[in-house]
Amino acid sequence: MSNLIDKLSAILDRSSLFLGEDISEKYHADWSGADPCAPSVLLKPKTTDQLSEIMALCFEYDQPVVIQGGLTGLAGGATPLIGELAISLERMRGIEAIDPSGMTLTALAGTPLQVLQDAADDHDLSLPLDLGARGSCQIGGNVSTNAGGTEVIRYGMTRALVLGLEAVLADGTQINAMNTLVKNNSGYDLKHLFIGSEGTLGIVTRVVLQLQPKARSTHTALCAVADYASVIKLLIELKRSLGPGLTGFELMWDNYYEKVLEVIPALSSPLDGQFPFYLLVEYLDNDQELGSDRFETVLYKQLELGVLQDAVIAKSHQDAEKFWQIRDGIGELFQVLGPVSNQDVSLPVADIGLFATDLERRLKAKYPDVVVLLFGHIGDNNLHICAYTGREEDKTKISHDIMQLIGEYSGAITAEHGVGILKRDYLPLSRSATEIALMKTLKVAMDPKAILNRGRVFE
């Protein structure tokens, strides 16, 4: 190891290489709750060339490496394992170009998502990727986890926004796939190997993203619904009548909604009365007045038909923010709930209602005092589950039970957070044996010594 450190010191200046006590605890774990562990060395390269040289040396010395972006990941992938050297991308940040005619943005992978959103906004454009961790997560982390978020129903996941990228392989080879073209069928589209593979096949260093024109008006409503069948009816009707303008369809079960209001006293329900389901609906239009009329008319019709029990439309940006604060209240809940099994799963949208009832029934049979809070991006089949008894020893058992039920429903064990370390053992519930075998073949081809994010996604 000391040989390797000497050689690394020749590539990096003293302020980019950290050892022992000088490694801040921040780099011992991501936000997933996976067991913290100090990396053997922490490196903060500033350029792709430096990173290439570092990887060439690690390859030569068979040194396992963990890649760290903004460390907001919820699957434990960026948490070091014993003996791993950590590479943080935080100093590889900055926007290189914004092309207003092609509506593309080129940036270094360590740039925080929010910095990119703001830059797009300054050019009257929009980067349609948004998640609660926007201020801390990095675009390289978003690409590597194929992050989802709240606008997937309209624009797809991160994969759909990436036109090109640059990556460094385990042996230090640089792959320049900085495509800026929407159409390019010239051979394999290699960027997809790095999107969503959670840093197991290469380190993303730069990206080219497709931006969108900024919508002129945003319309937000909080709706009350009596049963899951009505949620589905409403989803179909809103997709039909609002078309691609429908950018948010966020469902909250009553106990999640009520828990958020209980825990955050500054928030109150904009609706009178209590209902089994609450829905946050968002619609974008290019005409404020026409958009407002269209949105109101569609919702009013659903009220008349009895699909909606009640609805309130935000009259201002501040109103809309308050509605979103209820939906995003999960962050505050985590601070007070104690040990929680926090799952992010995917199921056919028609099955989610039944799954939710089944899940609660089965968990209650085993853990009578369990609380199950549910919410999710239902417009794109994504359900978030928080289940807890308050006892640490139940957390892993509950997670295991949820994963098994997902397997029975042929769902996905992770919809957007990724597999990382925490869900690795459950991968066969969602992927066939031949799919996993091909993943391993790719891993061996691209990282023959298994030094990059070893043990993440699969053993």
Ligand SMILES: Cc1cc2nc3c(=O)[nH]c(=O)nc-3n(C[C@H](O)[C@H](O)[C@H](O)COP(=O)(O)OP(=O)(O)OC[C@H]3O[C@@H](n4cnc5c(N)ncnc54)[C@H](O)[C@@H]3O)c2cc1C
């Ligand atoms: C409050 C909160 C809300 C969230 N909401 C959402 C949400 O709505 N949707 C969603 O999908 N996720 C969500 N997440 C999870 C998380 O923010 C995303 O997974 C995000 O994409 C991780 O980015 P990061 O830069 O923090 O990556 P990290 O946590 O640092 O790393 C995540 C994984 O990617 C790898 N990695 C990081 N950077 C690179 C790189 N440049 N090249 C190769 N591999 C790399 C790491 O090794 C690790 O395996 C949320 C998290 C929090 C805390």
